[in-house]
Amino acid sequence: MTQAHGPADAAPATVHGHAPTGFIRKYVFSLDHKVIGIQYYFLALTAVCIGMILSLAMRIHMVWPDASIPFFGAIKPEQYLTLMTMHGTIMVFFVLTTAPQSGFGNYFLPIQIGAPDMAFPTLNMLSFWTTFLSFAVMISAFFVAGGAPLSGWTNYPTLSAIPMAGPGEGLGEDLWLISIALFCVASMMGALNFITTTLDLRAKGMTLMRMPLTCWSWFITAILGLLAFGVLLAGGILLLMDRNLGTSFFVPGGLVVSGVPVQHSGGSPLLWQHLFWFFGHPEVYIAILPGMGVASQLLSTFSRKPIFGYRAMVYAMMAIGILGFMVWGHHMFMSGMSPYSAFAFSFMTMAIGVPSAIKTFNWLGTMWKGKIRFTVPMLFAIGFVSLFVSGGLSGPFLAQPAIDIPLHDTYFVVAHFHLIMGVAAIFGIFAATYYWFPKMYGRMMNDALGKIHFVMTFVGAYCIFMPMHYLGMAGNPRRYSQFTEVKYLAPLIPIHKFITYAAIITVSAQLLFLFNFFWSMKKGKKAAQNPWEATTLEWTTATPPPHDNFGGVTPVVYHGAYEYSVPGAEKDYIMQTDPTPVPAH
Amino acid sequence: MADVAVQHSVAGAYEPSLFGTYSKKIGMWLFLLSDSLTFGALLFAYSYGRISTPNWPTPFGKASIVNATIMTVCLLSSSLTMVLGVLASKKGDHKATVRWLLATMFFGALFVVLHAKEWNGLIHEGLRPFSNPWAKNVPQFGGTFFTLTGMHMLHVTIGVCYLGVVALRKKWLPILLGIWLLGWLLTPATNVFHLGIHVLLLVAVVSAVILVLKPKVYDAHDVEIAGLYWHFVDLVWMFIFPLVYLMSTKVV
Ligand code: HEM
Ligand SMILES: [Cu+2]
Numbered sequence: 001m002t003q004a005h006g007p008a009d010a011a012p013a014t015v016h017g018h019a020p021t022g023f024i025r026k027y028v029f030s031l032d033h034k035v036i037g038i039q040y041y042f043l044a045l046t047a048v049c050i051g052m053i054l055s056l057a058m059r060i061h062m063v064w065p066d067a068s069i070p071f072f073g074a075i076k077p078e079q080y081l082t083l084m085t086m087h088g089t090i091m092v093f094f095v096l097t098t099a100p101q102s103g104f105g106n107y108f109l110p111i112q113i114g115a116p117d118m119a120f121p122t123l124n125m126l127s128f129w130t131t132f133l134s135f136a137v138m139i140s141a142f143f144v145a146g147g148a149p150l151s152g153w154t155n156y157p158t159l160s161a162i163p164m165a166g167p168g169e170g171l172g173e174d175l176w177l178i179s180i181a182l183f184c185v186a187s188m189m190g191a192l193n194f195i196t197t198t199l200d201l202r203a204k205g206m207t208l209m210r211m212p213l214t215c216w217s218w219f220i221t222a223i224l225g226l227l228a229f230g231v232l233l234a235g236g237i238l239l240l241m242d243r244n245l246g247t248s249f250f251v252p253g254g255l256v257v258s259g260v261p262v263q264h265s266g267g268s269p270l271l272w273q274h275l276f277w278f279f280g281h282p283e284v285y286i287a288i289l290p291g292m293g294v295a296s297q298l299l300s301t302f303s304r305k306p307i308f309g310y311r312a313m314v315y316a317m318m319a320i321g322i323l324g325f326m327v328w329g330h331h332m333f334m335s336g337m338s339p340y341s342a343f344a345f346s347f348m349t350m351a352i353g354v355p356s357a358i359k360t361f362n363w364l365g366t367m368w369k370g371k372i373r374f375t376v377p378m379l380f381a382i383g384f385v386s387l388f389v390s391g392g393l394s395g396p397f398l399a400q401p402a403i404d405i406p407l408h409d410t411y412f413v414v415a416h417f418h419l420i421m422g423v424a425a426i427f428g429i430f431a432a433t434y435y436w437f438p439k440m441y442g443r444m445m446n447d448a449l450g451k452i453h454f455v456m457t458f459v460g461a462y463c464i465f466m467p468m469h470y471l472g473m474a475g476n477p478r479r480y481s482q483f484t485e486v487k488y489l490a491p492l493i494p495i496h497k498f499i500t501y502a503a504i505i506t507v508s509a510q511l512l513f514l515f516n517f518f519w520s521m522k523k524g525k526k527a528a529q530n531p532w533e534a535t536t537l538e539w540t541t542a543t544p545p546p547h548d549n550f551g552g553v554t555p556v557v558y559h560g561a562y563e564y565s566v567p568g569a570e571k572d573y574i575m576q577t578d579p580t581p582v583p584a585h
Numbered sequence: 586m587a588d589v590a591v592q593h594s595v596a597g598a599y600e601p602s603l604f605g606t607y608s609k610k611i612g613m614w615l616f617l618l619s620d621s622l623t624f625g626a627l628l629f630a631y632s633y634g635r636i637s638t639p640n641w642p643t644p645f646g647k648a649s650i651v652n653a654t655i656m657t658v659c660l661l662s663s664s665l666t667m668v669l670g671v672l673a674s675k676k677g678d679h680k681a682t683v684r685w686l687l688a689t690m691f692f693g694a695l696f697v698v699l700h701a702k703e704w705n706g707l708i709h710e711g712l713r714p715f716s717n718p719w720a721k722n723v724p725q726f727g728g729t730f731f732t733l734t735g736m737h738m739l740h741v742t743i744g745v746c747y748l749g750v751v752a753l754r755k756k757w758l759p760i761l762l763g764i765w766l767l768g769w770l771l772t773p774a775t776n777v778f779h780l781g782i783h784v785l786l787l788v789a790v791v792s793a794v795i796l797v798l799k800p801k802v803y804d805a806h807d808v809e810i811a812g813l814y815w816h817f818v819d820l821v822w823m824f825i826f827p828l829v830y831l832m833s834t835k836v837v
Contacts, residue, residue: 230619238627
């Protein structure tokens with residue numbers, strides 16, 4: 001046995017039994033996965049605040065182009081593109097990739113599988129600090145000469161490859177690329193850690209098929225991250241070389257920028273699109289899968305029913321993961337690809353709808369005839385399902401080249417991806433926050449404030465993003481700074497105004513959340529050990545959990561995570577660690 | 586250190602791990618998986634440029650191919666010595682392990698030196714990341730050549746240093762710094778490796794940190810994991826050699 005499990009030091013180095021003392025080792029350069037999870041969470045919280053402010057500035061500029069916005073001044077068109085680029089980049093990388101996976105995953109994956117820490121705590125700390133550095137580099141792009149880049153979060157060449165191509169395309173663009181390269185490295189280290197932990201550190205009895213679906217989602221997300229970020233890293237290196245060493249991977253010949261001929265030839269901008277989207281599509285699943293895991297967990301817990309089709313849920317996530325690597329071409333229908341490849345990509349994309357639909361129906365099946373408890377986390381989980389469906393339904397349309405070609409680069413696409421990946425994933429984060437807050441801080445978040453927050457955010461999200469479908473179908477292009485001067489778009493301005501008002505209100509509503517979060521940390525009602533009457537391991541240990549999670553013991557697991565309302569059982573839930581056998585049902 | 590692996594094995598407190606491996610080995614496999622995707626993307630970029638460019642230059646004459654073949658033999662031999670090193674460490678024969686690891690490092694270092702010489706020759710002939718003397722309108726040739734082989738050379742260099750840490754531990758640091766200093770002083774300032782050699786300095790810093798954190802004798806498992814890395818780097822070369830060299834031999 002010893003042989004099979006390797007040398008003694010193959011284990012987490014932090015599990016020394018004693019928690020570190022001293023502020024720096026405990027809270028700054030901590031090796032404790034729980035502290036690191038919270039660090040990631042606060043990084044994401046900072047990022048989302050910045051991202052939201054940028055989006056408000058964009059929305060305001062769009063309908064009142066001459067308005068002078070505090071802090072931003074009067075926005076120029078190229079500045080709009082900068083805001084848009086940084087908004088998208090910050091949201092996708094530093095919010096949606098960071099909070100659900102690195103934040104909550106770090107905190108709860110080890111606890112939910114009964115491990116004392118991640119498999120490689122030092123690497124875990126390194127991942128966080130690399131992410132932090134990456135974020136600092138990204139933000140610094142705002143402050144260098146020329147400002148932040150304006151080539152969008154997709155960063156397509158040739159705009160992104162030629163320093164003279166725009167105001168932010170000098171140093172700002174280099175910083176963007178360096179930041180993303182660091183982010184890739186950090187994410188790969190994190191993913192490696194998650195996978196190893198899941199494979200190697202499950203407590204006795206915690207077989208793979210007894211894991212909560214949250215753990216499955218973090219595990220599969222980590223696999224996607226491990227495979228996808230390496231490709232973006234390679235693309236980023238090549239683009240940096242094009243910009244700084246004069247290579248021509250992405251730049252074709254014969255370009256003239258501001259009257260100056262460009263000294264590149266023979267490259268292909270499409271190469272970047274392939275590399276980027278080979279990463280980019282899995283990335284959207286990296287953003288949404290943890291939300292799916294959280295939704296599954298919460299819907300079952302608060303419906304007091306076992307999850308409907310546990311195995312189907314696991315296999316569906318695996319299928320999504322695999323198919324997710326075969327559909328990147330659906331972002332490139334406009335690139336002049338062969339209709340045969342377009343057909344193949346279109347077909348694969350439609351195929352991904354099948355496991356997604358399986359998940360949706362299983363969520364509904366879970367709630368069906370359940371004794372639903374409408375707590376705040378449950379509301380956000382239901383909101384997640386709703387947004388996932390609303391955003392998902394436009395997917396099969398965009399998946400068909402014939403429909404995508406007119407809709408491409410219009411607000412229809414903006415509506416689609418904001419609903420399904422933007423706001424849905426944010427709802428997953430909110431659900432997780434309200435659900436696990438009592439475990440993390442020992443207090444409950446305020447219920448009334450939470451409900452108001454939910455209603456405003458839910459209605460607000462629909463008000464912002466639903467009308468964008470109509471804008472898109474009416475031909476309103478995406479990534480344009482203002483529409484007030486354009487004749488054929490004039491009738492759409494009222495819709496734009498409505499969206500902007502909705503955005504201002506919805507963003508303001510997030511102050512409620514922030515207030516609730518920090519106020520409840522200090523003043524919230526003290527939480528019981530297992531306030532939601534859930535079954536998973538994190539609710540069996542102290543709050544907040546001790547340094548090694550279970551105070552020197554390793555839990556033993558006897559059941560899956562979804563033993564709710566088991567007929568004949570004493571209570572309507574059976575903890576995973578409860579040794580009494582579950583009556584057949 | 587009441588650590589997990591002890592409980593893991595003694596008390597049976599954990600589920601048996603997949604394939605009976607242990608964390609560090611899984612970790613290395615996963616790293617190699619993601620690294621193979623990075624190399625895969627670079628090879629894709631190369632193939633993409635190559636297929637879409639009609640008159641790709643084929644400059645590698647007999648001397649180049651012979652050189653590259655010798656380099657390949659170096660790597661193949663190093664894989665063999667690595668296997669022997671892993672076997673020796675499994676038997677607990679520390680002396681033999683170190684000897685085989687040093688042999689592996691020797692072949693690896695020879696590979697890098699030969700490669701560097703070749704780079705210098707090509708640069709002398711006029712090959713640049715953005716142009717080449719053989720086909721004026723195919724700047725991709727130099728770009729892909731230097732990226733792919735450079736990335737691989739970096740991996741071999743790191744591999745040699747990795748084995749150095751495993752085999753010699755603290756004693757490796759002064760040797761590494763010596764190599765760095767010699768390399769730096771002996772290459773003329775116009776040579777790319779005059780600058781490139783500073784990678785060793787970075788590696789030395791990282792090695793020092795690792796040695797401070799883990800000042801222990803590396804055991805059979807560590808040797809095995811280092812071996813995984815080493816074989817992977819060899820494997821990558823087995824793609825680069827045919828794709829970059831053999832497919833671009835000079836046609837006479
Ligand atoms: C308060 C909520 C939000 C509002 C009002 C908002 C608004 C906007 C606006 C106006 C654009 C520019 C569209 C264009 O000009 O083409 C945009 C782009 C974008 N947003 Fe949001 N957004 C919000 C939340 C989010 C979230 C949560 C995400 C996370 C995925 C996100 C991701 C993106 C991305 C990826 C882009 C595309 C950037 C690009 O084209 O490169 N947004 N958003
Ligand atoms: Cu996609």
